[in-house]
Amino acid sequence: MNVAVAKTGKGRAVSDLFASAEGRLPGAPDVIAVRREAFETYERLGLPHRRIEEWKYTDLRALVGEMLPLAAAPDADALKRAAEAVKAHAIAGARKLVLVDGVFAADLSDVKALASEVSLKTLREVLADEANSAAGDLLQTASTDAVTSLNAAMATDGAVVSVADGTHLSAPIQLIHIATAAGASAFTRSHLRIGEGARATIVETFVAAGKASGYQVNDAVILWIGDNADIAHIRLMDDAPDAVNISSQFVTVGAAVKLNFFNMTTGAAVSRLQGFITLAGEGSELSANGVNLLQKTEHGDTTLVVDHAVPNCVSRETFRAVIDDRAHSVFQGRIIVRPDAQKTDGKMMTRALLLSDEAEADNKPELEIFADDVSCGHGATAGALDDSLLFYLKARGLPEKQAQALLIQAFVGEAIEQIADDGLREHVIGIAERWLERRS
């Protein structure tokens, strides 16, 4: 589709954004050249809209309209508020990497503890290193859609982590993105390289500090997983109710890997997680699961593209959406099986629970199968809470809201149960419970 002609004034407004931010963007001249090129790609495409198939249900031109100016680097007061948010959202025992308004906050992070087990740098540091001729590669990804290109152009900071072969991390790494500013945007990009045979748990948390509102997040994570690694990767998008969060994940999975991925969206006026997971080595097992909990007029989009590029891999996807009021949930799940990827076993199940007559769920499963000896399938359902179950619970003394909450927890439980670690699972359940308490 030729989308260049579809560019609107809203798309063009970003030019000013880039021009005004350029002075604050880290990078040697080579890197700046890469940024300019990425920005040109973005300018050519404009903000994604409904006529682009992948964005059919999440029209950013209509939903977001304009990109906000880059947030100022956090001052002492902002860091103080961020510290409080860190306290509230840190996972017990995890080692923290904290980004405040798109800037790495060393004082809030567990740099020393992490450095004992992994190699850790900031994106800013790597991009600014003039001796590193490959620094610009950190801004390149296989996909160059509009939001990813914009991220490459504008990314101010992020974590660059490398876990050496055979390392078993003694604690989860938690990347905490905190917004303290109102009406501003943060662009972050992190690179995580997991060595062969390594074991790690990575959690990403997106939250607002205090009353921060109306902010925009554009995050990208590039995750490379070596052969025989065992990885749990959990994302918690728990932003302020009027925020925007557009996140992209590019994951390359080696051979005989176990990857357990989970995303939960419990906030933001407009959010999209787009995950591109390529199974590039044989014998790997992917479990990719997600939950959208949406209320008011929130719009939450989870888009997962699982690419079976080689034979003998297994992928399982379980997705649950709970949609209240006039909220809108989107799940797009595509499974690609390349011609060589024989003996692929890919299954996807998505279910939506509509709590109001005006709630909306769009489920778009897609199978693109080019091999002939595979086992692939998908299923999708949408419905309301079962009245007979509700009555049973009420007849046992549970008030309406409590009866609903118990059934909603059971519904999303099927996805949350896929998180193996007890502590992490409890943390996730806690966030879901707070969402239930927010229901009016």
Added chain:
Amino acid sequence: MALLEVKDLKVRVEEREILHGLTLTVNEGEVHAIMGPNGSGKSTLSHVIAGKPGYEVTDGQILFKGEDLLEMSPDERAAKGVFLAFQYPVEIPGVATMNFLRTALNAQRKARGEDEYSTPDFLKKVREVSKSLNIPQDMLKRGVNVGFSGGEKKRNEVLQMALFEPSLCILDEMDSGLDIDALRIAADGVNALRSPGRAMVVITHYQRLLNYIVPDVVHVMSKGRVVKSGAKDLALELEASGYAQFEDA
């Protein structure tokens, strides 16, 4: 003292009237059996007492301990001491039985302004009761009624009855789908709960159940009314003569 007073109750489902002026009084400590052919309105009565949606009460009233039951939501009725043992208990995947029991018990206690049960007290009580009902502990870890046999589901209802200690128990066709052994276990559980402060209404199609749960009073329902009441021997009479004699009543 009258625990439950149903007075001239008329109930519609959609446009059809099912109960046409039903009157029934159940005193504390009594066990009443309600018998009748299919479609006589037995289950409708139990549903209306428990507060199931979909029924429209067009006339009459239901008093429970002198209070207007029809003004209360189902959970308020439960907290006041009304318990309906379902004919077909539902399966609730993902809600562990133990969690459900504790949540329900504490919701009722909270509504009555009582303290929540402590975990050790609760566990002790569940263990005691489940043992007497022959309910294995691992069943309590599973989803509510998920994969339970018919007998296990009914025993789970009796378990809840024992835990919640309601003052009025309505048993809706407790014998349906049970073999004799399962029926005996469930009935023994019910009999153990008979007490001077508690009344029971046993709704059944067959006399068989009343060999195990012996009633004080037997009512015959036909076409949405109680058409005859008597002592326990009435059930035996019915078994011999059938319901046909009441069909034209």
